[in-house]
Amino acid sequence: MECEKEFLLNYNIDDYERPSVTTDVAAFMISTEEKTNERKAPDNKLRLLLIKRGGHPFKDKWALPGGFLQKGETVEECAVREIHEETNVIPTALISVGTFSKPGRDPRGWIISNAYASIITEESVKQIGMDDASDAQWFIINFGKKDDDLYYLTLEYDDILLKAVLAREKTKFRRAEFRIIDNGDIAFDHAAVIAESLTVLRQEAKNYDMIFNFLPEKFTLTALQKVQETIMDMPLLSGNFRRMVSSYVEETDEYVKGERYRPAKLYKRKNNI
Amino acid sequence: MECEKEFLLNYNIDDYERPSVTTDVAAFMISTEEKTNERKAPDNKLRLLLIKRGGHPFKDKWALPGGFLQKGETVEECAVREIHEETNVIPTALISVGTFSKPGRDPRGWIISNAYASIITEESVKQIGMDDASDAQWFIINFGKKDDDLYYLTLEYDDILLKAVLAREKTKFRRAEFRIIDNGDIAFDHAAVIAESLTVLRQEAKNYDMIFNFLPEKFTLTALQKVQETIMDMPLLSGNFRRMVSSYVEETDEYVKGERYRPAKLYKRKNNI
């Protein structure tokens, strides 16, 4: 009987209705903010790229960049292509987040999405330049669990403030997933996709292997530590952080000069690990 | 321009060619083998469910169970449905492995697959009963890296022996993926899907959270340890293993009687963790 089923599937493949397949990409960047105090080092912010939708559904709402899978490309290639189309930049990292396929998640019809988190360096974004009037903007992202066990996601750019509320629930098979309580005017189910993406990003950051993608080839250990602190949203002790990443980096003989304080040595990522 | 693009996509969605979407499921089970020595405890084997294909392509080759996503279900539900159709059993765990979308991976056309690893208890398989003549069989799986840095996958059932060879390669974005060198007569790209699934399974097993799914509600710590050892393909020291899992389990007041040696206490999984 299984043979029959397979046989039929093989030869009547075009008779079956097929879903549209998209990728949604949470592109993260860490920005260096303006100094508030001339003597202090600048602050860092984790930022997420959102696109203002030009058409229905969710017209004028903000959404993750993404688009339909094209024939001849992998879903990873599709994700990179979408980010490149929006930003003119190739991301330095691409991390699989998961498949979103719940019926009804997209009012346009049967559409399943492969979600990815990606990383873009501040350096490359600055080279392109940010247009304040563009429909693509880098929102400051804040995300975490509060005392009420709910997760609060805020995305901030200029005077735009999006605030979503989510619950983390155990589904079948003891897997946890985010359920949107308030989408905070974020399009589709993207509040959940963003929450899941940042959760994956934070999980990966624990291995230190991925944080280098936020920085240029040469960097100071303090800058690297700030990346880690900004992603994880927690302070770290510099002595411990340096010990932890020591096996991942190698020294260069260059220094960052011109600051008010002791020059910092520049490091490179070690490849053979 | 982006607005226009989105707009067009919204309203001409049916004009775009869409891929077929399938799930492939690597269903794992741990079997208790016949005692070779009357005084020794029985051996355990990790087994994987394969289906002999009844039609082209890959007719008469062995493949992972799987099938096309149907409207109104999630990809997870599709995976569970496919396993249930093949085995008449609902798995106790379902773990996402990734999306396989490389063009040409399926000779039938543009087909992308969501791969899952799933776990089925030996108990439930025995209740259904295994038919030796069926086109669905549980193969003993062996997988690991040899000295030549290549990965060897062998699947064994009765006098059927499938031997695949794979390389683990860094792709773009520093991700590692398996490349099939010799598919060993396994259908499609399933040798790579199986390798990736077992890699994910072993990674997950390190957290102890998932290994309970191989056993019934009540189990001995020795049985649990054997599950871990069988998945990871390495011996463990019982004292250390017991310490490690102690926070995940709680005692019952029942014992396993009737063996030749000291009765073992039965444990239950602790839920509130």
Add this chain to the structure above:
DNA sequence: CAAATAGTGTCTCTAAGACAATATCAC
């Protein structure tokens, strides 16, 4: 000098690996 960041060393505690020792059954 002060004030900031850059970088090093050390103490402690815990978790994990190795392994010894004891307990309890059937025969």
Add this chain to the structure above:
DNA sequence: GTGATATTGTCTTAGAGACACTATTTG
């Protein structure tokens, strides 16, 4: 008793967190 598994305890070591201390710059 023997021979197997079941269970507990202890020694050691590696790694991570906390924190003190030194170094180097500009003004």
